Amino acid sequence: GENVEQHPSTLSVQEGDSAVIKCTYSDSASNYFPWYKQELGKGPQLIIDIRSNVGEKKDQRIAVTLNKTAKHFSLHITETQPEDSAVYFCAASKSWGKLQFGAGTQVVVTP
């Protein structure tokens, strides 16, 4: 089955700096890679996703890159703000299939 690894487990950044989270996956058949933000006590919120026919996708301060050959994808947050502090999860799946999640990254943005 699919195995997703996520690094780092914690990330502390100064407000205004960039944050990068990296994930690798094992199943070359996976073709959908979403990123979720989870605040304490809440369900995960989809913030951006990418499909395997695209190498990069951007939405305002958030971007995701995908390297299918190396089987890794990354989340980039620019100009970080305190409200970006949360746990971020990457995931991988095949089309409408079940998601396999990474272990999560606790991001702390300090003012």
Added chain:
Amino acid sequence: GAVVSQHPSRVICKSGTSVKIECRSLDFQATTMFWYRQFPKQSLMLMATSNEGSKATYEQGVEKDKFLINHASLTLSTLTVTSAHPEDSSFYICSAPRASGGSGSEQYFGPGTRLTVT
């Protein structure tokens, strides 16, 4: 706004009793929904896939007789934790895929249900 809702958001029950959690897709039909469990400071672990009109598919190690799933309609799936014990205390979250164009979908999560078994 929210596209998947859960009820209740928080429940406390006594050991040995059963608890039912509802998951609803709000503005779309979901023939498939997923149930996850999340322990503190850990990732989401898939428990089962809920299928409308057929039996749920459980992940390895998840007791199907303990975690009963019923996909009653195209917008509702329920998870019943039977004979709950303190070790069942956790954050239970459902999700549903919604078509996003082409052959793809986006998966949206509910707000979660905090279960505490005393």
